[in-house]
Amino acid sequence: AQSVTQLGSHVSVSEGALVLLRCNYSSSVPPYLFWYVQYPNQGLQLLLKYTSAATLVKGINGFEAEFKKSETSFHLTKPSAHMSDAAEYFCAVSEGARQAGTALIFGKGTTLSVSS
Amino acid sequence: NAGVTQTPKFQVLKTGQSMTLQCAQDMNHEYMSWYRQDPGMGLRLIHYSVGAGITDQGEVPNGYNVSRSTTEDFPLRLLSAAPSQTSVYFCASSYRDRGNEQFFGPGTRLTVL
Numbered sequence: 692a693q694s695v696t697q698l699g700s701h702v703s704v705s706e707g708a709l710v711l712l713r714c715n716y717s718s719s720v721p722p723y724l725f726w727y728v729q730y731p732n733q734g735l736q737l738l739l740k741y742t743s744a745a746t747l748v749k750g751i752n753g754f755e756a757e758f759k760k761s762e763t764s765f766h767l768t769k770p771s772a773h774m775s776d777a778a779e780y781f782c783a784v785s786e787g788a789r790q791a792g793t794a795l796i797f798g799k800g801t802t803l804s805v806s807s
Numbered sequence: 808n809a810g811v812t813q814t815p816k817f818q819v820l821k822t823g824q825s826m827t828l829q830c831a832q833d834m835n836h837e838y839m840s841w842y843r844q845d846p847g848m849g850l851r852l853i854h855y856s857v858g859a860g861i862t863d864q865g866e867v868p869n870g871y872n873v874s875r876s877t878t879e880d881f882p883l884r885l886l887s888a889a890p891s892q893t894s895v896y897f898c899a900s901s902y903r904d905r906g907n908e909q910f911f912g913p914g915t916r917l918t919v920l
Contacts (some may be wrong), residue, residue, distance in 0.1 A: 695816055700847065723906050725908075727911075733914075734811075734896065734897060734911035734912055734913045734914055735850075735899075735911060736911075737908045737909075740906070740908065741905035781849060781850065785906070789847040794840065794855055795850075795852070795866065795909060796852075796900075797842075797849040797850040797851070798849055798850050799848060800847075801848055
């Protein structure tokens with residue numbers, strides 16, 4: 692069965708500092724991996740996705756993630772945090788074994804706080 | 808395009824009451840799904856549909872029913888609400904291929920007393 696583990700339920704950084712949010716996955720099939728962001732009282736918005744093309748994936752708002760098969764990781768980074776990045780971030784894997792092929796298995800989320 | 812819409816935004820029920828959460832999308836997506844979000848639990852799949860007339864269970868289906876009579880609509884029914892169903896519910900839709908982005912609605916915050 693596929694699963695996602697996000698290390699650290701809460702990460703705090705200063706404005707301008709590096710953002711690193713960790714995600715490890717377990718999958719018996721080649722994974723499709725996603726990072727979503729949720730701002731307070733809103734739905735989820737896609738930041739970026741990996742679908743077996745380039746291992747370094749660039750997303751919106753300056754975020755990027757690198758797929759490392761040997762480490763079963765898909766960590767999210769941003770070189771310089773901005774106050775507007777404060778939100779909850781979810782890593783997800785596509786449950787490709789199902790007929791639907793698009794059901795997502797989510798991690799438990801990481802709340803990012805940014806201080807000035 | 809309105810994208811994925813959900814109604815109502817907020818709802819308070821008493822234990823044992825029934826209700827339907829509405830979800831609609833105008834992107835002609837084949838795949839639609841319902842998730843619930845609970846603190847510290849991430850999002851968990853309740854039910855999903857790969858097209859009109861086809862539905863299947865997700866990780867946490869008990870206490871919920873769905874049907875898909877049209878491509879656009881995917882309502883979620885709570886048959887007899889319980890306090891354990893207090894949660895935020897999200898509907899999502901996408902094209903069927905597993906690499907496609909899922910688009911999420913704004914959510915329904917449900918409280919069961």
